[in-house]
Amino acid sequence: MTVTQTPLLPRIAFVAACLFFAFFGGFVTSHFEVFPHSLFAPGLDQAAQLVRGQPVHHQRPGRYDFSGVIAYGRDGKTLPADQVDEGEGCVLLTSFWPDYDGRPGIRLVDRRGRTLHHWDVDLDAIWPEPPYDDGAEAFYGTEHYLHGSYLFENGDVLFNVEFLGLVRMNPRGEVVWRLDRHTHHSVARTEDGNFWVCEMRWITDQKDALTRFYGLEVPFAEDRVLKVSADGEVLQEVSVLELLCGTELRSMLFQGGVGSPTRSRDPLHLNDVEELPRALAADFPTLAAGDLVVSLFQPNLVMVFDPATREVKWSQSTPLIHQHDPDFRPGGWISVFNNNSDETPTGIVNGGSQLLAYQPHSGAQRGLYPERLDASLQGALRGDPLAPSGHERRFYTPVGGKAQQLSNGHWLITEAVTGRVFEVDERGHTVWEWCQERCANGVDVSEVLEGTWYPYSREQIAAWPRD
16 A cells, blocks of 8 residues: 655645734734633733732733823823922822832822822731631632722721721821721711721521522622721621512522522622712602612622611612722712723723713613713724824723712722723813832732822821821
């Protein structure tokens, strides 16, 4: 029998062609984020960070090519540093800081990006011994970070160390008190000077689960809200998971499949709670002062309920995807930071993150940003290569995020995973932005989970006691 051999050169050419088209296809898929990029990008991103030894949730490859502050005039042109209006007030930032060995801390910066005060947080000093032995570490892991915060006029700062506890620290960096509860995410002050915070309890008793949370299998996180005094006393607590299980909204717990490890262990992922103040109550005819609005990440749900009667008065889930930070606004509106997550690095499938507003008594809904931009700038933010972008940047964070409306009508927006906080004017144009500096590896940037404006002056801050 005669065996005919295929010439070597054509075989080499065939393999080379396959490699070329594989490389070319991968480049196109990655660069333009077209299918099947969304299927592989999250896993590849996390794998790369694990190889570098970086915690996956807190550091990601930097998206922007600057750090510090850039400000813009009404004409959109960049202002020289010495022409940036210092103005009044300052911005509080929670992040991991390169000048603090990449550890968590809080910085207070002015409009020029200068640090006015800082609180370096040594978690080992605050909790020399683990405060819990309930098995919850299997859920929240060992990478504790700072999330919600509130800055007092005297320079004290109240903040959540995610799932570890609530801490009040003075301007010298000394702990005033700590609350050993699994608090997490937001810290929101009430009119009476107390605070609403999120809390988690780790449920391992199947009998308890069957009684209060029928259909959920242990272990899982029970999300709750706590009302805490400025002195650290727990005044009131409500189980949001138990409340939801007693309403028709209960079915939303199972939309993603009860067998999913994430959904079964973390059915709600509560990420914000805020109270309707008396000053705005008249604008909400179907609600009352003291009602609470909460954001539930997993079922993509925002709802308002009475913490005394447990009555759910309003809820909204469309078109929300992993939303954060609902706020009561004048005119009967509730603003919502809609992450609009789509599992791509820049949100190219769903068009990026957005600010939305809902009016519970009328059912009205409207976009706040970037919908208010003109068509060309909207196209630029959504990645249209033909749109004149100027200095506007794509706005997208799949997790985290915060939006604060300022007294002049502007919005201060925290784009968490990019390490960026930026301000847009009444037209939706960016007038100021700050970005975290790169980590020691020169590639990654630490997320910023809190960017909040406070009206405190430089003189007031300078008078706070130092080390």
